[in-house]
Amino acid sequence: MSSSIASSSSSSSSSSKKEKKISLKTSDGEVFEVEEPVAMQLEIVRSFFADNEDVTEQTVMPLPNVSTAAMHGILEYCRAHEEFRRRMPEAAPEEEVRAFEAGYVDRKSNEELKEMILAANYLNISKLLDFLTGVAAKRIENKSVEYVRAFFGVENDFTPEEEANLRREYEWAFEGVDED
Amino acid sequence: MKRKRTERSAEVMDIISGLPDHLIHSIVSSLPTKEATRTSALSKRFRSAWSSFPLLDFDTTYSNNWDTIPGKDRFFEYMHDCIQRRPDSGLVKFRLNVHAILGGQIDRANEAIAYAIANRVRELDVSCLNSLGCGYVLPPALFRAVFSANSLRVLRLNGFDLESLDHVNFPSIEELILGFCDMGNMLKVSSNSLKILDLMCCVGLSRIDISSSNLTSFSYQLKQSSGACEIHLIGCKSLKNLILKGVSITSECLKANVSKLIQLENLKLYCCDKLEAVCISSPSLKSLEISGCPNLKSIVVLAVNLESFLFEAHNMRRECDVDILECKLLKVLHIFNANITDKWVERTVSRLRFLEHLKLFACGLLKSIMVYHRSLKRLELIKCYKLREVQFHAKNLTVFKYIGEVIRSKLLIDASGLEADLTMHDVFRGGVLYKELRDFLSLFDHCKSLSIACRSIKYLFFPKDMRECLLPPLYDIKNLNIVSWSALPNLIEFVDSVLWLSPLVENLTFGAPFGPKKTLKLEYVNTDAFGSEEEAILGEEDILCCHKRIIKCWRHFVKKVSMKNFKASEERRLRKYFTQQAIRLESITSPAREDAESSVVQSS
CATH class of the missing domain: 3.80.10 (Leucine-rich repeat, LRR (right-handed beta-alpha superhelix))
Incomplete structure (x- = not known):
C-alpha cells in the first residue's frame, strides 16, 4: 500500500510542476504547508503517510507536541538540507553545510535549542537530533555543575549527604574542578 | 504577550526535566568522559540516567591518583563498583586503558571485558601495554567470547598476545584494529564481515x-x-x-x-x-x-x-x-628528495596534459627547467638549491610557491593572475647583492598578489644609496604580504623601505607566519596627472623630492592611509611618518580602533 502512495506522488510531481505539499498542524493550531520531500525528512510524518491507507493530500496531520516556534526552526533546517541534497546528489558541500549549521545554531537561545531537541526527538529526525544534541554538549562543556543545572533547568534535589557520597564515588571526575 | 512567553518556557522546563534517558545520553555522549561523569551530580534524574549510560570509558590517565601501583588497585576497584552498580542494559562502547597490570588486576580487567561482551557491546577498545613486552593473554573462554560475539562491530586491542587468532573466525566484527600485539609468525584471516583491518x-x-x-x-x-x-x-x-x-x-x-x-x-x-x-x-x-x-x-x-x-x-x-x-589523467604530482633530472621533469610534465599541481621538493639535480603547460594551476619549487634557471609558460597557473636561494636563479613564470609566495634562503651568501635581489623581485611585479618571506627581514631594507640608483622592483604590485620570523627592528624604516620596493601598493600586510597580520591600506591620487607634460601641477615639494629618479616615489601620490592591527604607539609613529612624508595626504585612519572607541563612548 505504501508503495502505491509513493509512486503516485512521484508521478504527480513530475507530471504537474506544482510541488506536492503536506499540511502539518502544530500544538498551537497553526497549519504549515510543507513541500513533500522536506516533510518526509520527519520520520513521524513519513511513517504516518506510509502506514495509513485512508490519508489523502488534504489530510492535515496534527503534531500536538511541536510548537509553532520550534516548527519554524525545524523546517528551516530541513529545507536547507533538502536544498543541499538537491544540488549535490553525491557529496554534500561540507564546508557550506557546516557554515549553515554554525549560523543556524548561533541564533538559537538555550531555551529554543532545548525545545527543538524535544521536537526533533518527537518528529524523529535523527540527523537534526544528533546535530542539536552535539550543540547542546558544546554549550555545557567546561561549565560548572551549577551552570549545567541551569542549562537543563534542573534543581539540585540531593540531600547534602547524598551529594557528598556521589562526589566521593566519582572523586576523580571532580579533581581540579572548583566548587560552585 | 510577555506572560505567554514565560508560560511557554516553564512548559519547556517541565518537559526537559522529564527528558528521556536516550536524549540525556545523546547530549552527554558528546562530552569528554570526565565531564560526562560529572553530570551524575546534577540531580537525581541525571544520576539515574548516568547509571545506564551506554558508554563506559576507564582510563588510568584520567586521574593522577591512578598512576601508582596502589593507585591502579583503586582504579580497578572503581571500575568494579561501576560495573556492579550498573543495571544490565545494552552497551555501545567499552574502553579500558591501563599500563602494566598484574595479579588480581588482570582478573578485574577480564571481568570487565566479560561484562562488556555480556551486555552486547558494539565497540570494545582495550589497551594493556606492558613495558616488559609480553602481551596480555585473554583466558581461552573469554578470547572465544570476544571474537565470536554477535554484537561486536569494532574491536581495538593494544598489547595483547593473539597467537591463537590464526584459527578464529569472527562472524560480526567489521573493524579490527590491533596495535603492539603478538600474533606469532602467521596470520590467516577469513571473515566476510570484516571491513577494516589495521x-x-x-x-x-x-x-x-x-x-x-x-x-x-x-x-x-x-x-x-x-x-x-x-x-x-x-x-x-x-x-x-x-x-x-x-x-x-x-x-x-x-x-x-x-x-x-x-x-x-x-x-x-x-x-x-x-x-x-x-x-x-x-x-x-x-x-x-x-x-x-x-x-x-x-x-x-x-x-x-x-x-x-x-x-x-x-x-x-x-x-x-x-x-x-x-x-595520463594525473592531476597531482609531488616529488621529494629524488634524483630526477631536468629532462625527466620536462618530458614527464609535458606528457601529463591534465596535471594541475606540481611540487618539486629538494630535488638536488635540477638545474634548469623549461616547461610549457596549459592546465597547470599550482607550482611549487621548494629547496631545489641547484636550480639556476626556471621557465614556466603556464597560462592557467594561479599559485606559485618558491623556497630557495633566490639571487642566482633566473625565473620566468609566464602567467597572468598569479599569486606568488616566495621564501628566500641565504639571500646574501657571498656578498650583498641588492641589485640581483631587486631584479629577482621584479620578476613578480605583475602578480595579483605577492608574499615574500625572508629568514631575516633586514634583507628587504634596501640602503638609501641603492634606492637612488635602482628602479623599484614592484611598481605594479597591488597586494603585498611580507612574512617575517623575527620582530621588526624598526617599523618606520621597514615601511619606508617597502614603500620604495612597491610605491603604489594598495594592500600591504606583514607579520609573523601564523600571527595576526598588520595591514596598511593605501589610496593614491591619479598618477596619470604626473605625466611629463603636466609638470605644471607639480609643486615645489615634488621637485625637491627625488628629482634624480625616473620614477617618483610614493610620497607624491598617497592620498589616504588606513591602519589595522597596530599597537597604539605604532599608530602614533605611523601617523607622524605619513603626515610628514606624504605630500598629498588627505586622511590617515584606523577604522577598527575608532569603532571600538566610539562604541565605548556609546555604551557609557
Missing part, C-alpha cells in the same frame, strides 16, 4: 593471508622492518585502501597482490626495504604514495586513472627511475 606495530609476522570479500581497508605498519613478510590478499575484491609501512614485502609479491585487487584506489608504501623494481599496474588506482623505500631502483606505474602520485626518495644519491608516463 595492524600497527605487530612484529614478527612472516606471512599474512587475508580472504575477506568485504574488506575495504588493510593497513600493516611497523616502526621498522622485522624480517621478510609475505602477504596474500586473496579474494579481497572490495579492497580500496592498502597501506604498508616498514613491511619487508618483495616487489613480486606486491605486484601479484595489486593486480588482483580490482577496486584498489589508494596505495601507500612507506619504508618497505625489500622493494626494488616496483611495477604497479592497476586500472582502478587513483592515488599512489611511495616514500622512504631505501632500495628502490625503479618505479613503473601503469594506472590510467591515477590522479595523484607522490614519491619521496629515501636517499638523494641513490638512482631511481620513475616512469609515470602512462598515468
Whole structure:
C-alpha cells in the first residue's frame, strides 16, 4: 500500500510542476504547508503517510507536541538540507553545510535549542537530533555543575549527604574542578 | 504577550526535566568522559540516567591518583563498583586503558571485558601495554567470547598476545584494529564481515593471508622492518585502501597482490626495504604514495586513472627511475628528495596534459627547467638549491610557491593572475647583492598578489644609496604580504623601505607566519596627472623630492592611509611618518580602533 502512495506522488510531481505539499498542524493550531520531500525528512510524518491507507493530500496531520516556534526552526533546517541534497546528489558541500549549521545554531537561545531537541526527538529526525544534541554538549562543556543545572533547568534535589557520597564515588571526575 | 512567553518556557522546563534517558545520553555522549561523569551530580534524574549510560570509558590517565601501583588497585576497584552498580542494559562502547597490570588486576580487567561482551557491546577498545613486552593473554573462554560475539562491530586491542587468532573466525566484527600485539609468525584471516583491518606495530609476522570479500581497508605498519613478510590478499575484491609501512614485502609479491585487487584506489608504501623494481599496474588506482623505500631502483606505474602520485626518495644519491608516463589523467604530482633530472621533469610534465599541481621538493639535480603547460594551476619549487634557471609558460597557473636561494636563479613564470609566495634562503651568501635581489623581485611585479618571506627581514631594507640608483622592483604590485620570523627592528624604516620596493601598493600586510597580520591600506591620487607634460601641477615639494629618479616615489601620490592591527604607539609613529612624508595626504585612519572607541563612548 505504501508503495502505491509513493509512486503516485512521484508521478504527480513530475507530471504537474506544482510541488506536492503536506499540511502539518502544530500544538498551537497553526497549519504549515510543507513541500513533500522536506516533510518526509520527519520520520513521524513519513511513517504516518506510509502506514495509513485512508490519508489523502488534504489530510492535515496534527503534531500536538511541536510548537509553532520550534516548527519554524525545524523546517528551516530541513529545507536547507533538502536544498543541499538537491544540488549535490553525491557529496554534500561540507564546508557550506557546516557554515549553515554554525549560523543556524548561533541564533538559537538555550531555551529554543532545548525545545527543538524535544521536537526533533518527537518528529524523529535523527540527523537534526544528533546535530542539536552535539550543540547542546558544546554549550555545557567546561561549565560548572551549577551552570549545567541551569542549562537543563534542573534543581539540585540531593540531600547534602547524598551529594557528598556521589562526589566521593566519582572523586576523580571532580579533581581540579572548583566548587560552585 | 510577555506572560505567554514565560508560560511557554516553564512548559519547556517541565518537559526537559522529564527528558528521556536516550536524549540525556545523546547530549552527554558528546562530552569528554570526565565531564560526562560529572553530570551524575546534577540531580537525581541525571544520576539515574548516568547509571545506564551506554558508554563506559576507564582510563588510568584520567586521574593522577591512578598512576601508582596502589593507585591502579583503586582504579580497578572503581571500575568494579561501576560495573556492579550498573543495571544490565545494552552497551555501545567499552574502553579500558591501563599500563602494566598484574595479579588480581588482570582478573578485574577480564571481568570487565566479560561484562562488556555480556551486555552486547558494539565497540570494545582495550589497551594493556606492558613495558616488559609480553602481551596480555585473554583466558581461552573469554578470547572465544570476544571474537565470536554477535554484537561486536569494532574491536581495538593494544598489547595483547593473539597467537591463537590464526584459527578464529569472527562472524560480526567489521573493524579490527590491533596495535603492539603478538600474533606469532602467521596470520590467516577469513571473515566476510570484516571491513577494516589495521595492524600497527605487530612484529614478527612472516606471512599474512587475508580472504575477506568485504574488506575495504588493510593497513600493516611497523616502526621498522622485522624480517621478510609475505602477504596474500586473496579474494579481497572490495579492497580500496592498502597501506604498508616498514613491511619487508618483495616487489613480486606486491605486484601479484595489486593486480588482483580490482577496486584498489589508494596505495601507500612507506619504508618497505625489500622493494626494488616496483611495477604497479592497476586500472582502478587513483592515488599512489611511495616514500622512504631505501632500495628502490625503479618505479613503473601503469594506472590510467591515477590522479595523484607522490614519491619521496629515501636517499638523494641513490638512482631511481620513475616512469609515470602512462598515468595520463594525473592531476597531482609531488616529488621529494629524488634524483630526477631536468629532462625527466620536462618530458614527464609535458606528457601529463591534465596535471594541475606540481611540487618539486629538494630535488638536488635540477638545474634548469623549461616547461610549457596549459592546465597547470599550482607550482611549487621548494629547496631545489641547484636550480639556476626556471621557465614556466603556464597560462592557467594561479599559485606559485618558491623556497630557495633566490639571487642566482633566473625565473620566468609566464602567467597572468598569479599569486606568488616566495621564501628566500641565504639571500646574501657571498656578498650583498641588492641589485640581483631587486631584479629577482621584479620578476613578480605583475602578480595579483605577492608574499615574500625572508629568514631575516633586514634583507628587504634596501640602503638609501641603492634606492637612488635602482628602479623599484614592484611598481605594479597591488597586494603585498611580507612574512617575517623575527620582530621588526624598526617599523618606520621597514615601511619606508617597502614603500620604495612597491610605491603604489594598495594592500600591504606583514607579520609573523601564523600571527595576526598588520595591514596598511593605501589610496593614491591619479598618477596619470604626473605625466611629463603636466609638470605644471607639480609643486615645489615634488621637485625637491627625488628629482634624480625616473620614477617618483610614493610620497607624491598617497592620498589616504588606513591602519589595522597596530599597537597604539605604532599608530602614533605611523601617523607622524605619513603626515610628514606624504605630500598629498588627505586622511590617515584606523577604522577598527575608532569603532571600538566610539562604541565605548556609546555604551557609557
